[in-house]
Amino acid sequence: xxxxxxxxxxxxxxxxxxxxxxxxxxxxxxxxxxxxxxxxxxxxxxxxxxxxxxxxxxxxxxxxxxxxx
Numbered sequence: 262x263x264x265x266x267x268x269x270x271x272x273x274x275x276x277x278x279x280x281x282x283x284x285x286x287x288x289x290x291x292x293x294x295x296x297x298x299x300x301x302x303x304x305x306x307x308x309x310x311x312x313x314x315x316x317x318x319x320x321x322x323x324x325x326x327x328x329x330x
Contacts, residue, residue, distance in 0.1 A: 266314045270306035283314050292317060 268279065280290040294301060296315035303310070 266316070268312045268314050270308060270310040270312060272306075272308040274306040274310075275304065279312060279314075284317060289317060 268283070270279075276290050276293055277287040280287045280293055284292070292315045293312065296313040300310065300312065306312075
């Protein structure tokens with residue numbers, strides 16, 4: 262994984278906050294999930310967890326349901 266695309270959590274971070282912080286909208290949370298399958302059982306992060314932040318596809322059409330992508 263690209264170290265430049267890694268985020269180190271602070272105590273209390275949650276998936277929706279991380280999505281908002283990096284993508285500007287919580288609707289992109291599934292990109293975080295797909296890039297971090299080993300962290301999916303975490304709901305509230307402790308400090309120091311490395312989370313991979315995948316790039317959003319350039320051709321992403323937000324009107325198409327994600328399961329159809």
